[in-house]
Amino acid sequence: METLSFLTGNFNQILSLAWVHTLLVSVAVGLAILTGVPIGIAITQSQRAADAVLYIASVIITIPSIALFGLMIPVLSMIGQGIGYMPAIIAVLLYSQLPIIRNTYTAINNVDPALREAARGVGMTAMQRLKMVEIPLAIPVIMAGVRTAVVMNIGVMAIAAYIGAGGLGTLIQRGISQSDPRQLIIGAVSVSLLAIVADFSLLWLQKRLTPKGLAAAV
Amino acid sequence: MITLDKLTKIFDTPNGSITAADHISMEVPTGEICVLLGPSGCGKTTTLKMVNRIIPATSGRVLIHGEDTSQMNTVDLRRNIGYVIQQIGLFPNMTIEDNISVVPKLLGWSAEKYKKRALELLDLVALDPAIFLKRYPSELSGGQQQRVGVIRALAADPKVMLMDEPFGAIDPINREVIQDEFLKMQKELQKTILFVSHDIDEAVKMGDKIAIFREGKLEQYAAPDDLLAHPANDFIAGFVGNDRTLKRLQLVTAGEVMQQNPSMVTLDQPLDEALQLMESRDLEAVTVVNREQKPIGMVRREIAQVHRGSCRDHHDGLPTVIYQDDDLRSVVSRLYRVDASWLPVVDGEGYLQGVITQRGITHHVGATYRTQA
C-alpha cells in the first residue's frame, strides 16, 4: 500500500530515472555495436586474432562491475570523470563487447560457403560481399547478441548508481541506505520491467531488420 | 575461345599434397559447350574454378580469347564470366529480381535496363515474372531455383560461362526439360561454355566436346561421337559404359541417316505399278501417300504379287512414323517396338521425306569402325 502511494506520488521522478537509465544503456550499447560489429567481422579473417579477442572479451565480462568501477575511478579521475555517467558507459561498453563480437563473428563465419563463393563468383568486392550478402544474413544473430548485451547491462547500469551515474539504480541505492523498502522494491521491479520491455522491443526490431527471404526460410 | 595451358592445382593439406588438376591443356572453341566429365573427385570443379580464379592455379595459364586471365583484375574477370555454382547459391536475402540483377547492378547498368533484362530472362526459362520477380529463393522449388541460377549467370550477357553440375539438383524428368531448354537457348546465344558433369548421358547430350578426367588428369578430349566410338583406354571405355554404341544413337537424327527420294505410290495407282516399283528397286514394301504427299500406309510386295486392283484397296496402315529430328535411339526403340525393318520419315509438317531402315542405321553406326580399321 505504502509502496503504491510512493509510486503514484513520485511517478514523474521514476519515469525520468527510467529514461536516464534507458539513455545510458542505449548510448553505451550503441557505441558497443559500432566497435563490436567491425571487430567481429575483422577477426573472421584470422583464427588466432579471433581466439585472442574472444578470450579478452570473456575475461572482461567476468570482472564484477563494482570492481571495474573501482579500477576506472583513478584512471578517469585524471580527466576529471572518476565518477558519474562516464565510467558507467565505459563499463557497459566493455561488457557488451563479448556478446556482440562473438555473435557477429559466429554469424559471419557461418554464412554458407556456397553463398560466399557465389558472391565472389559474380564479381563482388570484399566490401560488397559484406554489405550485400554477409551482413544481411548475419543480422538475426548479431541482433540476438545486442539483445543479450542490453538485458545484461540494464542490471549493470543499476549498480552504476553507486558511482553517481543516475538511473533507476538510484532508487535501489536510496532504498538500501535509507532502509526504505518502498524505494527498494520500486527500483528493483522497474529495472526488471525495463529489461523485459527492452528485450521485446529489440526482438521486434530484430524481426524488422531480418531480410524477408530469411524469415520465409525459417 | 577458352584455352587451358598446362593448368595445375596442388592443394597442400595436413595429410600431404593433393594434385587436383595435373597439367590440363585444352581449347574450347568459341560458341561451343565443353563438358568436363569424370567420377567424383577427379578435379572437374577445381579446373573450372581456376578459370574465374575462385581457386588460384598453382601453375599453368588460362587464356580467354587469347588473353591471359592472371593479368586481369579478378573482379572484372568474374563479372564478365557467367558462373553457375554446383550448390545453386541464390542469395536468400534478395528477391529473384535482385538475384538476377546482381551482376548488371555491379556493372552499373541503369535500373530501367536491368529490370527489363530480368523480365526477359524469366520469360526465357518460362517462369512468369508476375509471380516470381518479387519472390525469395526459399519460396521456389529446386528446379525453379536452378533455372534462376542459370539466368543469373546469363544476366549481363557474358561471352563465357562456367557451369558446375548446373542441373544436378533436379529430378530426372525435369532435368531433361531444363537441358532441352538450355540447348535451345544456346543455339541462339552461342556462349562458350565449360560445363561440369559426372553423368555420361548428360555429357553426350550437352557437349560439343567432352573432356574426360581421371585423378586430376585429362584422359581424352573429343567430340561425343568420337569418344563413344573410340574411347582412348579401358578406363574411358568403362566410364562411358558397355552400351556406348547405343549412346551414340542419341547423337544422330533420323534425317541424317534416312534414304532420301523414297519410293512411293499414291492411293489411286494400280497395284501392279507398285509391284513393278518394288521389284525394280528390290523393296519388300513401299509407302503409300495421299494427294498431299503425306504417308498414310504401305503396300507389301507379297500382297501386290497375288492381288489385282488399286493400292487404295490393298494397303496396310503404318504402325508409326518417324520425324526427321527424332534421334536414332528413339527410332531404333520404335522400330523394335512395332517390329518393323523400316519406317517412313516425315518433316515437321508431315510430308514424306525419306525412309529409315535398320540396315541403314547399322551401316551408319558401323562406319566409323570401318574407317578406323
Ligand SMILES: Nc1ncnc2c1ncn2[C@@H]1O[C@H](COP(=O)(O)OP(=O)(O)O)[C@@H](O)[C@H]1O
Ligand atoms: N580446398 C581443397 N583443399 C584440399 N583438397 C581439395 C580442395 N578442393 C578439392 N580438393 C581435392 O581435390 C580433388 C578434386 O576435387 P574436385 O575438383 O572438387 O573434384 P570433382 O569436382 O571432380 O568432384 C579431390 O580429391 C578433392 O578432395
Ligand SMILES: [Mg+2]
Ligand atoms: Mg565437383
